[in-house]
Amino acid sequence: MSDQPPLHSVQQLLSAQPVPSAQPVLSAQPVLSAQPVPGAQPVLSIEHVTLQIGGARILNDVSLAIPKGEMLGVIGPNGAGKTTLFNVISGVLFATAGVVRLNGRTITREPIHARARAGLGRTFQTSSLFAGLTATENVRLAAQTKAGGATALGKFPRARDAATRLAEQRLAEVGLGAHRRSIAGGLSHGDKRKLEIAMLMAMDPEVILLDEPMAGVGSGDVPGLMEVIRQLHHGGRTVLMVEHHMEVVLGLVDRVAVMHHGELLACDTPDAVMGNPTVQSAYLGGAA
Amino acid sequence: APGAAADVDAAAQPAVQVGMITSATGPLAAYGAAYTAGFEAGLDYATDGTGAVDGRELEITWKDDQGNPDTAVSQAKDLIGQGYKILAGTVASGIALSLAEQAAQNDILYISGPAAADAITGINQNTFRSGRQTYEDVATAGTFIGDPSGKKIVVFAQDNAFGQGNLAGVQAVLGAKGATVDGVLVAEDATEFTPFAQQLLDADPDLIFVAWAGASTGAMWTALQQQGVFDDVPVVTGLGDVSTYGAYGEASDKISFLSHYFAAATDNDESAAMISYLEANDSEADLFSPDGFVAAQMIVQAVREGGGDDVGTMIESLEGYTFDSVKGSITIRAEDHAVLQPMFQAALSQGADGTWTPSLVETVDAKTVAPVIAAK
């Protein structure tokens, strides 16, 4: 932890943007437990989360509260700990210290599947699918979980049942209608991304974590995928999105959280964050 | 539906079909080969080279059980289904027990091969055996030590059916005569025998009875020799087939062997006939050759008396049957079908070329080693 960002940069951010429209949350203070925010209860809150692997502190006292319905962008240099944060929230990794709450319920120690049941959905930085199954089957599996009895011996998926219809509908919505019967492993990169989102939609989670949904997606497909993400966000769903494409981040999110060296540097409106010099130098660079 | 068994018209005197099931491949193939060769020699002898009894041809069908009971049962069912009334063979006790079960279920005559398990004797009305059983081995060893009363005997054996059978046998035979009998049973898959050799010495016995089979024999003897067991205690064991003569290692001449059979053990018409037949067929007399020879003699007797079709008469004709064979005079006890036969004491000695050969020390009378009658 030799070259931590100087603390005053956070202060600068604070002063630059005193009262943002949404709930501003800053890393340095304990946010929720100490002073519950009046009004909207955050749907997801991360309190003093630290993750240590071996000698390395990969997340360092990260606190963040996300109100219901927000779309939050998470940016930061490569290796800042964004994916790790998502892993801690979704249960792929367990925090060494701190608490993760979903709708007020502590889920810090719960396994992945229990968090998913509680309404947490995610995608991975590199697509993670059932490569040998068809697109429809991929989505149907997700849809079944939502409906319950996903592992029942007494229920048989059929071409016309609700889950399959729902799956096909979701596929059509993300523009994969023509690929219903295709084996997921053989889809192109962009289509795999879309398929993952269709699975998310079928699961209908309350909180969604998207890890670089645009990575490797052709420029031509970016607007379409942005529209799909916007739809995903509709209906009061909360979305956290790690993304390096700034035009996507700026075009979609309500607030931006900046991570650096495992710490939460700032969390603020896009304009405020973009204007911040530390972000400029550590993340955006001298604008290519 | 077609009937299973073909009804035979007596006028035509068709061949008597005999099914021989034994290992031609698999772990016990070598025993199977000796048995098979012995049987052929015996058939040749008992039918005077005609292969027929009273003008009825004996048609022998050989099946390879691969040492696998399931294969053997399938083959037995196939043969029985084809109308075979006589089955014989197998070297493995497990297989013999399965076949005995088939014989009883289907009321045919079955003569088991070299399989040593005592359980085969008296298992049912339909089953006979043509070789020796564990009890006879043990009783033979018992004759080596004079009066066993008050002596301490340790049985060193593998912890499997064969080893447990031997321990039980020694307890029954020698324990009954007043000896204290302990067992050191070694897991069958163990590969390290040195500590057990130590354990044997620690027990300080008057006699060690070793019952061992399989590939680890050599390592076991080496361990006993290395730990100096032979220096302190007399050791008795059964002499295996020719290929194992080298396995007893340096201590070979310090071991007293009980023997079921080896070529030099007897000198009579039957053994001469067998040895010359085997030599003529590129084979040699071995541990289990007499078992095959005897089986052939028994089948010929059964067919002669019972005609090959009437199982009841065939069984009767064998019960109490006494005849001369390779090992000497043999009696099939009526009560439980035990085969009462002479046994041998042997010693190994090393020739100039380094190979070991057995020689006869003493012939043990059949009566002396006769098993107690098994409850049927």
Next chain:
Amino acid sequence: MTDPIRTESPRTESIRTEPARTEPILRVRNLYGRIAGQQVVEDVSFDVPGTGVTALLGRNGVGKTSTIRSILGLIERTGEVTFAGSRVDRLPTHRIVQRGVGYVPEDREVFAKLTVTENLRLAERDAHPNRALVEALFPDLVQRRAQLAGTLSGGQQQMVSLARALLNTNRLLLVDEPTKGLSPKIVGEVTEALLAAAATVPILLVEQNLQVIRRLADRVVVLSGGRVVFTGDAADLLDDPELIQRYLGVHSGADPADTTTDAAVPA
């Protein structure tokens, strides 16, 4: 971005008219590629000139990666591939690479269970690999020398992957989406690194990021449905919104020439 040795004609055939100046380092003729029995590259022909950056463009799934992999013999292929004057389409991959090809694969493909140093050491083919260059370009890697590559962040892995290709003196670099998943700052740095590399070695580049293409590409080859649909000067394509729209599917609400910053939000 001006390039003195640039072919004038957008059509492949015309390359033959100027053999002396622009002997192509890589000639691809009638290349077909198959994955699991499925045709993914169909009759692709193009040249990579001996200098500068040639960008291989096209929408997702048109077969860019597959084309590169067919050139290297990593997937089943037929056709004619000539590298530095000799046919290589029958050679096994390692022989092609040994002739001086650096490859930066699409999904980084670092060796997760090897440390950063080991990853780099493995890639060294030359007697005197260019370690200094790599260390200067990616100081982050120097710090993480002993870390297992599998535990690096996505961007850090991409650096390892690039470094592996830059360590050796190559006659051609095949670079597949080098900026995928990188933060804007690193994108800038990687772009500059590639630009510097391009001064000494020709590059065949697959890239989605239009800004990066603008910065690097001298020539473009556009694929669609596994076939070549456009070959020519980078400027010919990039200055023509209609062509961009047609070939790359980018709706150009804003003036494409003006997108020098990352802030451009597509409509």
Next chain:
Amino acid sequence: MSTLVLLLVTGLGLGALYFLVASGLSLIYGLMGVLNFAHGSFLTVGAFIGWEVSRRLSDGSWWALVAAMLVGALVGALAAAATEFFLIRRLYNRHIEQVLVTVGLALATVALFEGIWGTDPTYVTSPAWLAQTTEILGARIPNNRFLLIALAVLVLVTIVGFLRFTRYGLIIRAGVENRTMVTALGIDVRRAFTVVFAIGGAAAGLGGVLASIYYGYVSAHIGSSLLIFAFIVTVIGGLGSLGGAAIASVLVAVLQQFANFYLGGTGDLAVVLALAAVLLVRPRGLLGAKGSTA
């Protein structure tokens, strides 16, 4: 006391034998992801050919033994290299099929050995010194155990050195993970894999000759009976970890000795239960690679 020493030292000797089989197995698995069921056959063929050689030279002399060990190792290496070249290579990246092919090979070769050398064990003679004993703390230790232990240590050191200090080691470790990418760096990875197989086969072939001394015989099943313990050792030690295999070899063999002796011949049972226990507590084995978290 002397029994304890005897159990320990003979356990070490047996462990050495396990290690000679497990080292190759672990190497091949760790580096290529192939669970090699045919490894026992490499051992058996090394033992048979080694014995054939020693018998023809001069049975029971030291130099015949050395010749047998060299020939055994060579034959094992050749058999393994051929297996890799003709069978495994064609199935690259299809690990389950690779396992299956080795299962088939194991079945076929054991049957073939039975056909050639018969089902009876063939007894071997070794130099007289090996059959003698040396007394340590009152226990008479058979001398061949010392030979086993010494050679096992030698093999361990050689292989570890090879992996750590040669470029081959690096290539091999990388090739396990992503063979394609190694090729794409201009390296002929196939040769490296053949080398790995050959090394594993050589260790097995040498192990075969030593096993024939240990057991006093050679038979068609000598390899397969050791293989199961070698598997257990490999897994307990941590797949792919040579050091783990070495430690586990000793642990397993000593445990087996003690359980066989003190717990009524339950050595095998103790070993398999130990395997289950280790895997349930430490799924990657004692020294298994920690690797990535997810």
Next chain:
Amino acid sequence: MRGQGLSGQRRLIIKIAAGGALVALLALLPLLNISIPGVFPGPTYTPGTLQLLAYAMLIAALALSYHLLFGLAGMLSFGHALFFAAGAYGLGIVLRRFSPDWLSPGATFLVAVVITVVLGFVLAAVVGSLSLRVTGISFAMVTLAFAQAGSVVVRRNPEGLTGGEEGLSLDVTNVPSFFVGVLNTRNLYWLALGVLVVVYLVVLWVERSRAGHVVAATRENDLRVRVIGIRPYGVRLLVFSIAGALAALAGAAFLLLQSGVSPRVATPDFTLTLLVIVVLGGVGLRWGAVLGAVVYTLLDQRLTALAGSDLIAGLPDVLRIPLSQPLFLLGTLFILVVLFLPGGLAGLAKLGEHRTPRGPRRARTIAAEGTTR
């Protein structure tokens, strides 16, 4: 597995009809006089042939239960023989020890069978609950360890229960007389056919159910299953236990057919044989497993006959020695199938049909790459 389209409806009916016809034909076989020399030892009504076919069908049932594990769920178990042995030994032991006066022999027999199958399920659930805590090769090894332990226990003959080395023979006291004796091989044949059909239907049911779909998904991508909110462990355990119960059922029938059981069926080698059978037939296909079992059993039988034939005995050593070893031929054949027929025998049959090249086989390969990366 794949979603049934509209035209699938008719295909389904045809399939059911064809399956029904095949079963009916098989059921009639003992009443017919068909000879296929070189394949069957005699005409189809003879006990020898019926025994062989019944044996093959029980092995097929066992292979089908293994297909649930390996083909559907991608669990490479080396311990499946344990449950088959549990069925055979279980029924053997129950029949010996359980003979209450208040039950008629027939009822006792039925109760014994039920107890055995339940026992198989419970044993599998216990073994599974431990082994499934690890995955991949470790799972294979833990199951191997359990099988090995089972095999050791069986051979140790605890309390005289298993008969050790010599095996356990069937106590026929409570066994209905129509299942005893060579003359009744026909009935045993029908029993075996019945067991095969039952196992097939249960396997079909599991595969088609949601649980089957999920378990197939865990084979593809375990983490993804968790992320959509399902705990793979539970559904894996369920499938593992069902497969165990089915294996036990096949084992129980095997005991009746063979009138006994030997320790051979408890060895891990026996599982390896199963693996060979499933792969020979074609991984991922139900009828591949059946086909593999039938072909393997017939081959095993016929190759043994071939090996012992005069034809072989007359050959020079180089040919005679390998050819006289049935296992050598089987092993070699198996290698050739793995190398050159990746879809197994069923794949061979499929080649004619027009189908996409990405069958379940392809899915397997991907899954394998995924787990061993």
